[in-house]
Amino acid sequence: MAGAGGAAGDAAAATAAAAAAVVAGIPRQPGPEDGGAPDDAPAGTRRPGAAWLTGLPGRAAAVFTGRVLGRYQAAAVRIGFGLVWLAHLLREWPNRRLLYGDTSPWSLDLAQRLLADNRALTVLPWFGGRLWFELVYHLAVLAALAVLLGWRTRASTVLFLVTVLSLQNRNVFLGDGGDNIVHLMAVYLVFTRCAEVWSLDARRGAYGRSGVPLWTLLGAVLLVCQLGGFAGTSLDWTAPGFPYVGWAPLFWGLWAVAGLWWLAERLAPEGETRAVLDALATMVHNCAMLVIAVEVVLIYATAGWYKVQGSRWQDGTALYYPLHLDYFTPWPGLSGLVGGALLPVFLITYGTVLLQVGFPFTLVDRRVKNALLVVMMAEHVGIAVLLGLPVFSLAMIAADAVFLPTAALCWAGARVARIRPRRAPLS
Numbered sequence: 001m002a003g004a005g006g007a008a009g010d011a012a013a014a015t016a017a018a019a020a021a022v023v024a025g026i027p028r029q030p031g032p033e034d035g036g037a038p039d040d041a042p043a044g045t046r047r048p049g050a051a052w053l054t055g056l057p058g059r060a061a062a063v064f065t066g067r068v069l070g071r072y073q074a075a076a077v078r079i080g081f082g083l084v085w086l087a088h089l090l091r092e093w094p095n096r097r098l099l100y101g102d103t104s105p106w107s108l109d110l111a112q113r114l115l116a117d118n119r120a121l122t123v124l125p126w127f128g129g130r131l132w133f134e135l136v137y138h139l140a141v142l143a144a145l146a147v148l149l150g151w152r153t154r155a156s157t158v159l160f161l162v163t164v165l166s167l168q169n170r171n172v173f174l175g176d177g178g179d180n181i182v183h184l185m186a187v188y189l190v191f192t193r194c195a196e197v198w199s200l201d202a203r204r205g206a207y208g209r210s211g212v213p214l215w216t217l218l219g220a221v222l223l224v225c226q227l228g229g230f231a232g233t234s235l236d237w238t239a240p241g242f243p244y245v246g247w248a249p250l251f252w253g254l255w256a257v258a259g260l261w262w263l264a265e266r267l268a269p270e271g272e273t274r275a276v277l278d279a280l281a282t283m284v285h286n287c288a289m290l291v292i293a294v295e296v297v298l299i300y301a302t303a304g305w306y307k308v309q310g311s312r313w314q315d316g317t318a319l320y321y322p323l324h325l326d327y328f329t330p331w332p333g334l335s336g337l338v339g340g341a342l343l344p345v346f347l348i349t350y351g352t353v354l355l356q357v358g359f360p361f362t363l364v365d366r367r368v369k370n371a372l373l374v375v376m377m378a379e380h381v382g383i384a385v386l387l388g389l390p391v392f393s394l395a396m397i398a399a400d401a402v403f404l405p406t407a408a409l410c411w412a413g414a415r416v417a418r419i420r421p422r423r424a425p426l427s
Contacts, residue, residue, distance in 0.1 A: 065283055083148055
């Protein structure tokens with residue numbers, strides 16, 4: 001009994017020491033090399049019984065502050081939405097001035113009247129004219145490419161946010177469901193550590209000389225915009241509505257944190273300031289990934305329950321009508337073939353409602369959730385082909401990536417990494 005009591009006391013002391021170390025040191029993300037667990041441990045992994053229960057609060061805090069959860073999912077979301085916005089901008093490049101520029105039917109004067117009411121962020125009215133529009137549009141292309149490749153992601157995600165909001169808020173009547181998703185994800189990506197894997201930043205590591213000049217340049221540009229008097233209400237410090245905070249605190253806060261991060265990394269890489277910054281960034285990332293997941297669930301749940309109330313969805317004929325509209329028939333022969341078969345139309349209509357309504361409930365079982373994700377992604381591919389909505393479909397597939405299993409993403413990443421351009425044999 002005395003030996004058992006001594007062992008229990010030693011275990012309790014070890015648990016308390018570990019919890020104290022967690023609180024004092026705020027450790028960085030553990031990896032396999034130092035005994036850390038992977039992002040997503042298998043469902044059957046057993047935990048130490050008494051020690052796990054005793055140190056549960058400390059372990060939960062360590063995971064929340066010390067481990068970047070969903071690194072591969074965040075990278076997949078980043079790549080997906082960078083590709084979505086880049087594809088949209090390149091596809092609409094011949095029509096860019098008509099959609100967002102100086103020749104748009106929604107004139108700049110009308111846009112400014114609406115912006116005065118909703119106070120949405122856009123930089124296009126700052127100067128007006130074709131030259132400024134062309135600069136912003138092509139900056140949007142470069143920002144989307146930088147996000148796609150994961151180059152200087154802390155800065156490129158902010159530029160991505162600014163350009164997405166600038167173009168979309170210039171003409172709000174052009175957007176559809178896919179644009180709304182890109183709009184939201186552009187905000188969320190700023191707060192994620194989405195370049196931990198599958199990015200140029202991850203390959204570069206601690207090396208690279210463009211960080212400080214880029215940070216200085218962006219700070220100078222932000223200062224000129226803040227004090228130049230041409231930004232209007234876009235960079236106000238406060239806002240009349242909730243959350244009563246303007247865009248200026250966000251941009252200056254991100255800029256200041258990036259500078260503080262660089263100083264802590266250079267002056268005291270193992271110090272407490274660096275550890276606190278890393279823990280805060282990890283907490284913000286984990287919260288942002290949770291928000292993205294909740295957003296996707298809400299999209300499907302609300303879409304499904306709204307469909308339930310529609311009479312065309314109730315009688316199973318909702319898909320029939322868009323398949324017979326010229327606007328949604330890029331392949332008339334294929335649309336006529338599918339639309340003429342009543343049984344497939346009926347099954348797809350009811351299946352869509354069941355999938356969207358049932359998706360939130362499948363999250364409790366990983367196998368069911370994974371199977372449903374495959375079906376839903378296949379459905380989005382079908383929407384892209386049959387109804388001619390590729391941007392919307394790709395945006396939904398990119399959003400669905402937040403629920404993909406880590407093992408599947410690692411397997412796909414390994415297969416892509418094996419693709420190498422073969423050199424021609426020397427003759």
